Amino acid sequence: MNKPVTAEIISIGDELLYGQILDTNSKWLSEEMDKIGVRVVRKTTIGDDPEAMIEAFKSASKKADIILMTGGLGPTKDDLTKNVLVDFFNSSMKLFPNALEDVRKFFESRGRELSPTNRSQAYLPSNCTYIQNAVGTAPGMWFEENGSAWMSMPGVPHEMKYLMENAVIPRIKEKYKLPVIYHKLIKTIGIGESWLSDIISDWEDQLPPHIRLAYLPSLGEVKLRLTGFGESLPPIVKEVDDQIAKLEPLIAKYIYGYNTDTIASALGHELIQRNENIAIAESCTGGYLSHVITSIPGASNYFNGSIIPYHNTYKEHLLGVSPETLASKGAVSEETVIEMSKQVRLKFNSTYGLATSGVAGPGGGSDEKPVGMVWIACHDGEKCWTRMLQLTKDRIINIQLTSTASLNLLRETILHNRK
Amino acid sequence: MNKPVTAEIISIGDELLYGQILDTNSKWLSEEMDKIGVRVVRKTTIGDDPEAMIEAFKSASKKADIILMTGGLGPTKDDLTKNVLVDFFNSSMKLFPNALEDVRKFFESRGRELSPTNRSQAYLPSNCTYIQNAVGTAPGMWFEENGSAWMSMPGVPHEMKYLMENAVIPRIKEKYKLPVIYHKLIKTIGIGESWLSDIISDWEDQLPPHIRLAYLPSLGEVKLRLTGFGESLPPIVKEVDDQIAKLEPLIAKYIYGYNTDTIASALGHELIQRNENIAIAESCTGGYLSHVITSIPGASNYFNGSIIPYHNTYKEHLLGVSPETLASKGAVSEETVIEMSKQVRLKFNSTYGLATSGVAGPGGGSDEKPVGMVWIACHDGEKCWTRMLQLTKDRIINIQLTSTASLNLLRETILHNRK
Numbered sequence: 001m002n003k004p005v006t007a008e009i010i011s012i013g014d015e016l017l018y019g020q021i022l023d024t025n026s027k028w029l030s031e032e033m034d035k036i037g038v039r040v041v042r043k044t045t046i047g048d049d050p051e052a053m054i055e056a057f058k059s060a061s062k063k064a065d066i067i068l069m070t071g072g073l074g075p076t077k078d079d080l081t082k083n084v085l086v087d088f089f090n091s092s093m094k095l096f097p098n099a100l101e102d103v104r105k106f107f108e109s110r111g112r113e114l115s116p117t118n119r120s121q122a123y124l125p126s127n128c129t130y131i132q133n134a135v136g137t138a139p140g141m142w143f144e145e146n147g148s149a150w151m152s153m154p155g156v157p158h159e160m161k162y163l164m165e166n167a168v169i170p171r172i173k174e175k176y177k178l179p180v181i182y183h184k185l186i187k188t189i190g191i192g193e194s195w196l197s198d199i200i201s202d203w204e205d206q207l208p209p210h211i212r213l214a215y216l217p218s219l220g221e222v223k224l225r226l227t228g229f230g231e232s233l234p235p236i237v238k239e240v241d242d243q244i245a246k247l248e249p250l251i252a253k254y255i256y257g258y259n260t261d262t263i264a265s266a267l268g269h270e271l272i273q274r275n276e277n278i279a280i281a282e283s284c285t286g287g288y289l290s291h292v293i294t295s296i297p298g299a300s301n302y303f304n305g306s307i308i309p310y311h312n313t314y315k316e317h318l319l320g321v322s323p324e325t326l327a328s329k330g331a332v333s334e335e336t337v338i339e340m341s342k343q344v345r346l347k348f349n350s351t352y353g354l355a356t357s358g359v360a361g362p363g364g365g366s367d368e369k370p371v372g373m374v375w376i377a378c379h380d381g382e383k384c385w386t387r388m389l390q391l392t393k394d395r396i397i398n399i400q401l402t403s404t405a406s407l408n409l410l411r412e413t414i415l416h417n418r419k
Numbered sequence: 420m421n422k423p424v425t426a427e428i429i430s431i432g433d434e435l436l437y438g439q440i441l442d443t444n445s446k447w448l449s450e451e452m453d454k455i456g457v458r459v460v461r462k463t464t465i466g467d468d469p470e471a472m473i474e475a476f477k478s479a480s481k482k483a484d485i486i487l488m489t490g491g492l493g494p495t496k497d498d499l500t501k502n503v504l505v506d507f508f509n510s511s512m513k514l515f516p517n518a519l520e521d522v523r524k525f526f527e528s529r530g531r532e533l534s535p536t537n538r539s540q541a542y543l544p545s546n547c548t549y550i551q552n553a554v555g556t557a558p559g560m561w562f563e564e565n566g567s568a569w570m571s572m573p574g575v576p577h578e579m580k581y582l583m584e585n586a587v588i589p590r591i592k593e594k595y596k597l598p599v600i601y602h603k604l605i606k607t608i609g610i611g612e613s614w615l616s617d618i619i620s621d622w623e624d625q626l627p628p629h630i631r632l633a634y635l636p637s638l639g640e641v642k643l644r645l646t647g648f649g650e651s652l653p654p655i656v657k658e659v660d661d662q663i664a665k666l667e668p669l670i671a672k673y674i675y676g677y678n679t680d681t682i683a684s685a686l687g688h689e690l691i692q693r694n695e696n697i698a699i700a701e702s703c704t705g706g707y708l709s710h711v712i713t714s715i716p717g718a719s720n721y722f723n724g725s726i727i728p729y730h731n732t733y734k735e736h737l738l739g740v741s742p743e744t745l746a747s748k749g750a751v752s753e754e755t756v757i758e759m760s761k762q763v764r765l766k767f768n769s770t771y772g773l774a775t776s777g778v779a780g781p782g783g784g785s786d787e788k789p790v791g792m793v794w795i796a797c798h799d800g801e802k803c804w805t806r807m808l809q810l811t812k813d814r815i816i817n818i819q820l821t822s823t824a825s826l827n828l829l830r831e832t833i834l835h836n837r838k
Contacts, residue, residue: 014633015633015635015644016446016449016462017449017458017459017460017461017462018449018450018453018459018602018644018646019445019446019447019448019449019450019451019452019453019459020450020604020635020642020644021446021635021637022441022443022446023442023445023446024441026438026442026464027435027438027440027441027442028438029438030435030436030437030438031437031438031439032438033438034437034438039436040436040437040438041436041465041466041471042436042463042464042465042471042475043435043436043462043463043464044461044462044463044464045445045461045462045463045464046460046461047460048633052460052461056461059478115613115614115617117613117616117617117620118613137613156636158811158813158816183437185439194534194536194537194556195534197536198534198536201536212433214433214434214467216434216439216440217575218440223439225434225437225439227437282706282709285710286709286710286712286713286714286718286722287701287706287707287708287709287710287712287713287725287727288706288710288713289706290701290705290706290709290727290729291704291705291706291707291710291818293705293706294705294706294707294727294729294779294818295705295814295815295818297780297781297782297814298782299705299729300729300730300783303705303729303730304729304730304732304733305726305727305728305729305730305733305737306706306725306726306727306729307724307725307726307727307737308706308709308713308724308725308726308727309724310709310713310718310719310722310723310724310725311719311722311723311724311767313723314723314724314767318724318726318766318767347737348730348733348737360713361716362716363716363717364719392577394577395714395716396714397577399710399713399714
């Protein structure tokens, strides 16, 4: 096997060390490097601190062929990356006229004057290749120094992504001979990591050393990742796919999809195939379940709509749950979610009606119905499938787990109807 | 000033380097360290690779007083942290009977048998202090070695948080004399970073060196963070608060709150104070706007509910938008969002009705109504406030920006009514 081309990701910004923003950039960068066969060997996060930056740059240049840096390029006074790069490369700062022109045009197109602060963004280290940022004002900078390729980008996610897609990834593909890595993800739902591991243990033990397995658990789901390494793609793809063919019968009822499929996208695909559609009555999930479904492009093909009768009055008056049921059983009950799913299905003239009602927390619990108790239902016109969930004390986690479980209930209903 | 107590966060897992999961743990850990005055100086992410782990451990022990490690403690075969810690500390693996007892009880309470894989989780490095994990099966391990304190925790977020809150933070507070840091966040909405920076530039320049300013932009919002450093809290709090009192008049109309306030929580507080409530008709936001509102505990005090008439039929039949308006102006129009906000306000008998309708993308655009074109409206019973947004090509970003802009429109409506 060829020596892999390696990358390090350096994220710069006090706000990352103080924990005041979540670093989604480095995850995205990792995924993109992985796709083109570059191996990310480390990610380092440091503050707006010149000493820490120099130390990180030195260490990275020993460790990786490609160093991707984000952050510290804004127009404001706490942004230091450019100056530190000048020091590190023993370079000097100079005005790049084309950078100035691009920043000017950027503001012109929005009908705004160039501020002095924005003007300073056209001064860059003289040894860099200027990379135009068409979606923002902080320019990208590409360096080839010390045997490594260096790219400095702003920390604003859509600007960073623009620079990567339009300049950095093409340059990396041109400069390096990239090895072959093949990943495949198997997405499961409704079973925990340990139980999955016990079921597939014998299969796992017979994997050859150049095919690796990882468990990636998340709320209500476990992804299995198989990674094959080799010299050319077709034999690796075949080997990995053959292994997956052996795995599938062991856990068939838990698998909902592969790779970039989500439970929502897999269900959407299935509903389109079957020419069916859904409507939702959300109480405790408060819009999140609908959001998960409508995050998928094209959801309008199978999602008719929702009613969120958050206040109990509207469970009766807008959705049509009977006042007797609400009075005798309460909003969080099997009887209520059955009526909710039945009514919403009728109101939106849909194949399936989904409903959620529970105590999301942190307040509102009782001995009989504690925080984390949730009822969900899926009505297919003939039968209503229900489930009670006993979740956590955390409001957001309860909302997310309920949504995932509701989608799984819909999946099981569809599977049942398919038989 | 005392020498600060420093921490490094080491996140372990191939899935982080491959970009297949988002690291939310290190953000949370950073925030918690920040709150108790521990300075996070670096975050390092490495794979399930013994050599990289040893290198990171060595480097961390030179850099930080406290080393917080997450990941690689699961029951499955790709989890290596425990074995590498044994090597690194030149220790040995032994069975901790109390750990075995705790794992056994964990499964017993869930009515399940201990699997052989789970049993192996009670074997730990002999030099560690075993820390009970009451919410999962991977034990925590605390070490005091090489002049540093080390803590190894599972990567599952709620397990890591349980260990931090119940064992690690109390131990750190006991072991170290912690210095004083005071942060205050000022939350603004409706103005970009550069414009904000130009408005407050003179104020920024007069800040003393022990008070630092940072700009934290996110979708549709900019947070300003002031950080004061010193020896005791009261004078720092006073100095920072005095600086903020000077800042506020410059940008008063953009400030919606402070510190942990979100635009949704600040509006919730305001609605409770005014004994008012809201209802929402969501089209292009598909449930996300309701979710943002219902993420706030106690939202049921002011959020009556929503209708999501995703398919146009239901804008007419369920919500009551006139078929003439839909036919002549289309669903994405000022006229339609005005009717949506008016109707949903009446249906839910609410003080305010909010409505969204737009082309979220990536499909569905036309020359006249391109992807990213959105109309939002807020009806207060007398007047309807509307705004047209020209957003991006990205579906999820459009959904988020529309929700933030809708909340800002509600804020402005309330501000207007308050006069």
